[in-house]
Amino acid sequence: MSPHACRGSEKASFVLSTAPTPPVSLTIATRESRLAMWQAEHVQALLQAQGHSVALLGMTTQGDQILDRSLSKVGGKGLFVKELEVALEEGRANLAVHSLKDVPMDLPEGFDLACVMTREDPRDAWVSSKYAHLNDLPQGAVVGTSSLRRTVLLRALRPDLKIEPLRGNLDTRLRKLDEGQYDGIVLAAAGLKRLGLGERIRHIFETTEMLPAAGQGALGIEVRSNRADVAQALAPLADAATWLTVTAERAVSRAMGGSCSMPLAAHATLTDGVLRLQAAWGDPSGAPVLLRADAKQALDAADPASRDAANLLGESVAVQLRAQGAH
Numbered sequence: 001m002s003p004h005a006c007r008g009s010e011k012a013s014f015v016l017s018t019a020p021t022p023p024v025s026l027t028i029a030t031r032e033s034r035l036a037m038w039q040a041e042h043v044q045a046l047l048q049a050q051g052h053s054v055a056l057l058g059m060t061t062q063g064d065q066i067l068d069r070s071l072s073k074v075g076g077k078g079l080f081v082k083e084l085e086v087a088l089e090e091g092r093a094n095l096a097v098h099s100l101k102d103v104p105m106d107l108p109e110g111f112d113l114a115c116v117m118t119r120e121d122p123r124d125a126w127v128s129s130k131y132a133h134l135n136d137l138p139q140g141a142v143v144g145t146s147s148l149r150r151t152v153l154l155r156a157l158r159p160d161l162k163i164e165p166l167r168g169n170l171d172t173r174l175r176k177l178d179e180g181q182y183d184g185i186v187l188a189a190a191g192l193k194r195l196g197l198g199e200r201i202r203h204i205f206e207t208t209e210m211l212p213a214a215g216q217g218a219l220g221i222e223v224r225s226n227r228a229d230v231a232q233a234l235a236p237l238a239d240a241a242t243w244l245t246v247t248a249e250r251a252v253s254r255a256m257g258g259s260c261s262m263p264l265a266a267h268a269t270l271t272d273g274v275l276r277l278q279a280a281w282g283d284p285s286g287a288p289v290l291l292r293a294d295a296k297q298a299l300d301a302a303d304p305a306s307r308d309a310a311n312l313l314g315e316s317v318a319v320q321l322r323a324q325g326a327h
């Protein structure tokens, strides 16, 4: 399905009140990787602190089962979220907690992103036992990543490196590094920090060196569109500033056709009331092209209308990329 087929943008679909909600019974659908479980338990604890009673429903998704190929080659969208949506549809669960980076830009009809939470470190991390920094690597060293975005950005920093595929959950990827298959690997800092593996990080790339993926480090909670009561219970967990930044990032990705077979980075910050968005595009065919664009706008995160402006800002950055030849 084309990313444009559903809705043009993510709008605030629920009108949420700030009054405390009565306690409800909720079930969270979650993948069973250690990181997914950490994230689900994190949301469970926050909702329990609001007085709700919260169970977990663990499940395996298509994305978890594909370990031999890069996801960009598999080509589907939302490989990590489909089964969770089925559980929501069938009423076996009321909410699904996702790494926002893995959530398609347009959710299927009947589902909404009801909540975006405070972002962990959005940056990429360098992990290696031998080399403290990318610059220390010898010519032709082997770096592990299956991300097209990381591959393109690594090539721009060090054209000589050999980039080899690396799949699996975080523990698997670290084990493959420790077995000596790579001189170093690149992972999201957020996942490592959440799992208490922050000491494995040798260097955190500045966003000027390696621009993060849209939504990286943020958690999103998906619900059925007809469950305003569930959305209402989630309202206290939302972070308006993070929501605004990821809205702009996701709008770039959506406007560019957002799939994991396109090397695309989009990263926004909100500082002193200014939303600043940067994006980078690499040629899906592997040609050594790296286009960059950025835009900024003064916006108030507390005003729900700002999210529409963030969507437009994202679309304007995509227009700039296309004007330079991105497709």
Ligand SMILES: NCc1[nH]cc(CCC(=O)O)c1CC(=O)O
Binding pocket: 099, 100, 101, 102, 186, 187, 188, 189, 190, 191, 215, 216, 217, 218
């Ligand atoms: N693509 C896999 C993925 N999805 C979310 C995270 C963890 C970081 C996050 O929450 O963005 C990771 C691991 C990684 O990219 O290293």
